[in-house]
Amino acid sequence: MKRHLIQLAQCVALLGGMLQASAYADNAGHIVFVSGKADIGGQSVALNSPVAEGAELTTGADGYLYLKTIDNGFFILRPNSRARIVAYHVDTREPANTHIKLELLNGVARSISGDAVKQARQNFRFNTPVAAIGVRGTDFTVYTNQETSRIAVISGGVVASGFVPGCSPQGTGPCEGSMSAELFARQQGQLLQISKDQVKPLLLQSNGVAPDVIAPPRPDEPGSKAANTGSTVISSTPVNELNLDPKRGADIKQAISAPGLNTNNQGTSQIMWGRWAEVLGQPAKLDLVKLSSEAKTIAILDNFALFQTKNTEWQPPNTGTMGFALKDSEAYVRDEVKGLMTVAQIQNASLNVDFAKATFATNFDLNTTIGAYKLNSVGSVDSKGQFSNDNIFTSNMVVQGVLTPENGGAAAYLFKSRLDDTHLAAGATVWAKK
Template sequence: MEWLKRSKNQLLILVFLVPGIVLGADSAPVGQVIFLSGGAVAIHEGEKRPLEQGAGIQVGDTLVTGSDGYVHVRFVDSGLISVRPDSEVVIDTYQFDADQPQAGKVKIVLRQGVIRSATGQAGQRNKSGFRVNTPIAAIGIRGTDFVLYADPSLARLAVNAGGVVMAPFGGSCDPGAFSPCSGDSSAELFASAAKALLEVRGGDDFARVTSDGPSPDELIAPHPEEAGLFDAFISGARRTIQSKIGLSSPGAESYEDGLEDVRRYLKEETLVQQAFLLGSAESSAVLPRDRGLDSDPEIVWGRWGYYAGNDAGYQSISQLLYDDRQYALLNTVFAMLEDRQTSRLVPESGRATFKLNSYESYIKRGSALEEAGISNPALIIDFDQNRFATRLDVHADSLPGVIQVLGAGDLTEDGFFHSDANSLSQIDGVLSAKALEAGMLFDYQVSPGVNAVGATQWVNNKSLQ
């Protein structure tokens, strides 16, 4: 595994899992603490160990938080949970093979307190193999971000995205099973039911939807960092992280293979052809990192502390967050951030071309970064088709030649864009509030163990006229 650390804000992100390895057996870590505030411990086979930033989490661990304790754990399938104060959570089962995600099995037991959970690949690909148990009820998922409260006499949850099904134990609802419990005793809740809660009370033989009583967030409030992490994870970062656990592997086996891939890809994607030609009209010389087209960008980026090195110009992500910004996109080296109050208005029609304003790019070998330059940049967004395409040529002294980073994919209604599975590069981007700017992260495998990575900020040509 390759782990990525962020020092100042106590953040560490799982970014790579070798395909073909089944995690969840023996003592192999199945997750890692990416955020910690206050007191928390893990108990395993009677042995207690204090939790700290970067700590591995194993099957069989019981996570216990104190009255001020908050723990966020990212799992090997890109699942994410937040454990809030005065809570106790057991990682009962976590089986995941990146080559066979549909065979994954997950069971988490919330004995007391509150957790927030965003489903990873194991649950997304095998919903019948994902279960959260409380002392009195079972929760299954429909592809979900939910917040759950539990104690010995109450299970209550709210759904932020997707849906869940809940049922009390008894009859055909077995605590030892993995699949969601169904039948007359169960009830479903979806995010579309605003302010509704789903609950089972002690002694009840059915689950019910209600709007009475405090929500899990009101019972135990989230940490201020929680919303930003989950929003970034769900809106854009999830796909970035999934690509690092073997679910897709863009890039070439060698530089020569990459040249052939470019020729093939250009024949397949019309919008990429147009981006390629648009980039050809730009300078073929390496551009300065900041072209000065936008002196006050809405979208900015920083490097994770693990990659800070001795760079005096290193931009701290924690400082950017404290400047009233929130996560928008993440990749192995960078985090892209935007104003917390951003409300995007995405055009419904037309086409926009963007000019590269600023960038930071490297050739990455393990934890070592070699500075790289960019030429021939182009970004096109077709709002009629909700598609994008981009081209960037990457230059570095160690490369045998120029690397052409190409990608295309869909634009979401909330202004995020992500490359298709057949793209040569992993591309994740976001538009600013009025689509006058775009931020984009890229990651291209030059050869095994060698990647071209970068963060870029673009200006809509319309705003330059």
């Protein structure tokens, strides 16, 4: 009898192991955060939703998805993006049997290696329409469209290649050879770019085209690993923890929220803008968690955020033009090597909107401690009054903003610009009709 009980217990244990392995093979993980428009396989996403192998993830213009994988990694999808979990099979007993493959079809995503990926790097592949990416135990971001992919590394390193004989989209694991290139986190300010017509990756300076510039992370984006308690470690380093120059604290202007104004029979509209983090001893002025649930997120760039009261979108006219005068602003420059931040001043600013063409153009002089810079941006205005630069090659700064009808016309936008290899400028501007 005792022998039969032992055999039964062994069978139960074996069955449990098989069921666990099966669960690992079926599910890549579960959703730990969702904001804005996002879906899985065409269905709206709910918190804690499981994500199975083969699932397609999609986000809208305001959508963010955080997938925590079964091996304690993260796959993060930012706005206007589409990705697929091709395979996520984890074998903890035999890491050589682990097989993980992710695919970013368009947009921006961040991949943070979990335990299984670190143990079986040779069996991990991250595909885009034009590139195959392998890891060295890594945290990286990717931007892609159908023609070009760009990769930036946060920690660890990647090896990337265009699709060539011996490296097909259907393959698994990293592609390494004469047509591949590596990038490591220590190469600050650099990224890899792979184009459809130039399969060997190019090593380039970011210069405002990095994935984080095209689709910035939320300030609550998870870090590289989960804490022992199961809670998420936040990766965004608070500004007040950097090696800042306290002597410049008095120079920073207070970020303020513009008051709600009469909108000519369209209810009350309110633009809320400012810093969500402390800078140079000056406190944050925005509560991102609260505003993200109560207002519409227009943009989050660096330590600035811009919100609009929900259900107050303006439908701009389809004729005429409008010029705006700068009413208020705040800007700073970050030295990414030294970790220092200094105040910048905006002068000679201009913003013009052509409603007939649904376009905008803006420029200003940015005076900093390292010199004066002329920044400019042109782009499109959508049917709800939101605007952004849709061609980064015709501008030297990223702009994301919104138009409202208060007092005959108002606007606000956030900007971010790479000044040189080590200095990054960011700020917020508020405008009124001339």
